Amino acid sequence: MDVNEGRLRILGETAKSHQVAGLITAIYSDLRVFAETKEVKYDKLLLDAPCSGIGVLSKLNMPGGFLIYSTCSIDPEENQGRVEAFLLRHPEFSVDPVDRLVPSSFVTSQGVFLSNPVKHSLDGAFAARLVRAL
Ligand SMILES: C[S@@+](CC[C@H](N)C(=O)[O-])C[C@H]1O[C@@H](n2cnc3c(N)ncnc32)[C@H](O)[C@@H]1O
Structure with a gap:
């Protein structure tokens, strides 16, 4: 179908x-x-x-380049869970904390962006900024 x-x-x-x-x-x-x-x-x-295609997208990232994984979900399994699984398979990537880029109330302890409908009165969204090692 x-x-x-x-x-x-x-x-x-x-x-x-x-x-x-x-x-x-x-x-x-x-x-x-x-x-x-x-x-x-x-x-x-x-x-x-x-899906996001993150698995194949990583091949396009040059050393030192960034890969943003983003969803319009607040489900940890679709967000941090996917990022952690990706990092296990791709040790050349790490999380580049977004604390200097967005207000601190949107930054999780893992250094990624998360908006929450209850906390922020905004639609839920997630974004992790990953950087590829040089
Ligand atoms: C990852 S692709 C897989 C397609 C197919 N299995 C293949 O290997 O070529 C996901 C597919 O889901 C279809 N799709 C997305 N939303 C759908 C929906 N609500 N109902 C049915 N198909 C949907 C898309 O058109 C797309 O072709």
């Missing part, structure tokens, strides 16, 4: 070229709408969700 018709077309063409077109059912739909309106049940689901 995909909301992007072009991606489904490419999937269809690829499946055809590999002689597996008959095994695939492509559904052009928004998953949120589909899940609310259809009664179907599956025993296995794989969600290949849109």
